[in-house]
Amino acid sequence: MAAAGLTPAAAQAQAGATTENEAAATTAPAATPAPATTAATAAPAPIVYGSVGHAIPDPKIGMPAPGGYEIEEQVTPLGQRAAHFHNFWLMIIITSISVFVLALLLYTMVRFRRGANPTPSRNSHNTLIEVVWTLVPVLILVGIAIPSIGLLRAQYSPPPADVTVKITGHQWYWSYEYPDNGVSFDSYMLKEQNDPTRTKDQRYRTDNDGPPLLAADERMVIPAGKVVKFIITADDVIHSFAVPAFWTKLDANPGQLNETWVKVDRPGVYFGQCSELCGARHGFMPINIEVVTPAQYAQWIASKGGTMPGAKPGAAAVTPAAAPAEAATNTAIEQPATNQPATAQN
Ligand SMILES: [Cu+2]
Numbered sequence: 488m489a490a491a492g493l494t495p496a497a498a499q500a501q502a503g504a505t506t507e508n509e510a511a512a513t514t515a516p517a518a519t520p521a522p523a524t525t526a527a528t529a530a531p532a533p534i535v536y537g538s539v540g541h542a543i544p545d546p547k548i549g550m551p552a553p554g555g556y557e558i559e560e561q562v563t564p565l566g567q568r569a570a571h572f573h574n575f576w577l578m579i580i581i582t583s584i585s586v587f588v589l590a591l592l593l594y595t596m597v598r599f600r601r602g603a604n605p606t607p608s609r610n611s612h613n614t615l616i617e618v619v620w621t622l623v624p625v626l627i628l629v630g631i632a633i634p635s636i637g638l639l640r641a642q643y644s645p646p647p648a649d650v651t652v653k654i655t656g657h658q659w660y661w662s663y664e665y666p667d668n669g670v671s672f673d674s675y676m677l678k679e680q681n682d683p684t685r686t687k688d689q690r691y692r693t694d695n696d697g698p699p700l701l702a703a704d705e706r707m708v709i710p711a712g713k714v715v716k717f718i719i720t721a722d723d724v725i726h727s728f729a730v731p732a733f734w735t736k737l738d739a740n741p742g743q744l745n746e747t748w749v750k751v752d753r754p755g756v757y758f759g760q761c762s763e764l765c766g767a768r769h770g771f772m773p774i775n776i777e778v779v780t781p782a783q784y785a786q787w788i789a790s791k792g793g794t795m796p797g798a799k800p801g802a803a804a805v806t807p808a809a810a811p812a813e814a815a816t817n818t819a820i821e822q823p824a825t826n827q828p829a830t831a832q833n
Pocket residue numbers: 656657725726727761762763764765769772
């Protein structure tokens with residue numbers, strides 16, 4: 488099946504559709520000798536929700552939650568370390584300092600008000616207090632700096648990369664390139680069905696794609712448990728590549744390559760946005776990253792016409808069993824798959 492190798496959430500959602508696809512797959516081979524094949528019409532590959540590249544997102548992770556105020560659940564080792572440092576150290580330190588200063592202020596206002604203290608003290612120096620209020624903040628800052636610098640160092644000294652993705656920001660979409668695999672494509676935001684700027688043949692967003700303004704027509708797909716290096720740049724103005732669940736936010740500067748890395752163990756769909764004001768449609772260039780198993784990743788690379796490093800070209804091509812199923816589902820999908828011609832007029 489084309490839908491083989493689903494994420495757990497996607498597998499559940501897909502369960503209902505499986506029998507339909509299987510039924511179609513069994514009838515499809517008889518139809519293949521007919522002259523009118525999908526290749527003749529050059530129809531784009533149909534969208535099969537739940538398949539690799541179209542896994543169904545889990546609203547509990549990788550996207551903003553209604554009313555949420557905390558840092559998104561982190562899925563990278565660096566993100567978990569940074570979030571822990573923020574939640575259990577920084578928040579406690581800044582809260583204690585704020586409460587302490589507020590208490591001092593209130594105490595002073597009450598205790599030394601004119602009514603209670605008609606003759607003010609004329610003291611202007613107290614060496615002990617001055618040493619203490621200089622040293623204590625210095626020690627607090629050093630205490631914060633040591634783990635912060637360690638974290639920064641880890642962020643900028645990546646382990647050897649298993650996969651490299653070059654990310655380019657454009658006005659107003661992202662493009663992703665897998666230089667080791669020969670895969671590259673653009674990723675545009677999916678418009679709502681009732682958006683007046685959407686053309687008739689343009690695929691619109693469904694909840695299976697992701698939340699409004701965050702869902703893209705093409706997702707970056709990366710393998711779980713592998714070190715993925717992101718090389719980030721832009722071809723027009725400054726953009727910023729930000730994925731909150733990865734603790735990743737890095738500027739995309741024209742003529743410059745910025746580098747960061749992630750390692751995500753948990754398969755799923757993760758959403759981000761351009762985070763540098765880059766023009767009129769700055770708010771409409773979302774980032775979608777789907778984390779899949781390494782086997783699914785290889786399958787996805789093959790489906791994009793790419794090759795895995797070390798593999799013979801074409802070795803990982805779509806299995807014969809998968810092809811009829813995909814062709815058959817083509818008729819069941821009401822929407823055209825591509826977004827490109829229309830989004831060019833954005
Ligand atoms: Cu941008």
